[in-house]
Amino acid sequence: MAGLEDLYREIILDHYRSPRNRGELPTPPAHKTEGFNPLCGDEVVVYLDVDPATDTVRDIKIAGQGCSISQASTSMMSGAVKGKTVDEARRLIRAFKALMSIHESKLEGEGDGADLAADLEGVRLGDLEALQGVVKFPVRIKCATLAWNTLQQGLDEIAE
């Protein structure tokens, strides 16, 4: 059985206690996107400032409230995409979801091991890998992916 230490790694608790990039950005020029987890009421707000000239995430701020997993994941996400190009950010989203939802995509027939490997290839997840333990607690996967789904939604909205 998976132990609590698999879920609550020290680095996760650190991001939960001291979240990075917390705050707001003026909209516009920044874009604001809200994400909700209807199961537990967790809320993530992502402010994205994308430089249209370079297609780069110039700045990102996060707000909202929720459990340690959702808030730590949000904090880590903000650090991981800041300064990255939109394409790089999208690759990170795919890689992170692959890390989280191997079982989901297999069930839905969307992908297999090869796709997963492709999603993860060449992407440095760094600290984010600490969240891998979440996979052993299926109920909590949604907590970990909330920030990333919100980021994806934000990037999609900006692209429109």
Place this chain on the structure above:
Amino acid sequence: MTITTPLDVERIKRDFAILSRDLDGKRLVFLDSAASSQKPESVLAAMDDMYRRHYANVHRGVYRIAEEATAAFEGARAKVARFVGAKSSAEIVFVRNATEAINLVAYSWARANLHAGDAIVLTHMEHHANVVPWQMLAAERDIEIRWIPLTPDYMLDLTKLDETLEGARLLSVSAMSNVLGTINPVRQMVDAAHAHDALALIDACQFVPHVRTDVTEWDADFVAFSAHKMCGPSGIGALWARRELLEAMPPFLGGGEMIRDVRLDGFTTNDVPWKFEAGTPPIVDAVGFGAAVDYLQCLGMDAVRDHEMRLTRYALDALTESFPDTLRIYGPRDVSVRGGAVSFLFDGIHAHDISQVLDEHGVCVRAGHHCAKPLMRQLGVPATSRASFYVYNDEADVDALVAALAMAEQFFAH
């Protein structure tokens, strides 16, 4: 004078097989009965026997087991009717759950009787089941929804009740909050509604399993409750309504069973309550519902209430004494006006994380918004943890909760 025999919880625990499950060396401590209760052997046996010996469709066949099935099904309806003080079995409509009961009223009675400009009164402590069906109706018909707020001590603020009911057509209110545990003054509110020519619907989903219920004494118009929270199976519940209302209401779902006659150019409806029971009903679940009522009646609802008041008092005291500075309880402190659902939050620890650590110790509590997001917004919290008690819980379960909470607090403090 009635003499109440205290519950023998040690014996009751043995009626619920699941409670003897071993979770990696830990005892299962089930504190989530407000979400759904566990089922005693007598309910499982009644359902098993029904399938093995008496199963056939009801109200159809003339053969012997069909008669037996019909008698068992209608017998269950009579037991449920008596359990809540209904004047007649015809006033009990079997539905899937309390949610469906409320939707039935919203689709049948309300859509036949409410029009643009009419008002419905709800409260800030309602479950989504008693909010969303009315919001759907309101959006469709341009109907106003008015809200009764809370007092700082988690009761309904009824100081402006009359004003709020002025010109309203329906008051729909929970008898007991699934989050706060608060028991509302149903009779007083029903009287106020009637004084303003409004009908009263009582969401008694949390109340019926725990407190002796008499719908006639309440003088209500509609009462909704579910079997699965009162030792019965999931998938069945009941709408109680005054007979003349049921008779005047248009049918909800159309199909077999709910008709008297069908011709190429139309149909006529069956008598109540079958008018509202289209299609083959959950026959065996109804029998389980009846067996659950038998089980609770055998324990005695006054004894159930006494037991839960005592246990809730013990839990409130234990939580307050063990975590005086870090834990906040959302709900009344006086056990005479509350049930056994105890919501709480730790400073700086999310309910979800608490629940996860408790699970490690075999303790099952609910974490989240409890399908009451408007209430959560009023309380200014995203989620709470909720421990809830029933006939099979005892002081040892509360002690296990407190011990696990202490470990959770320690885990997140380091």
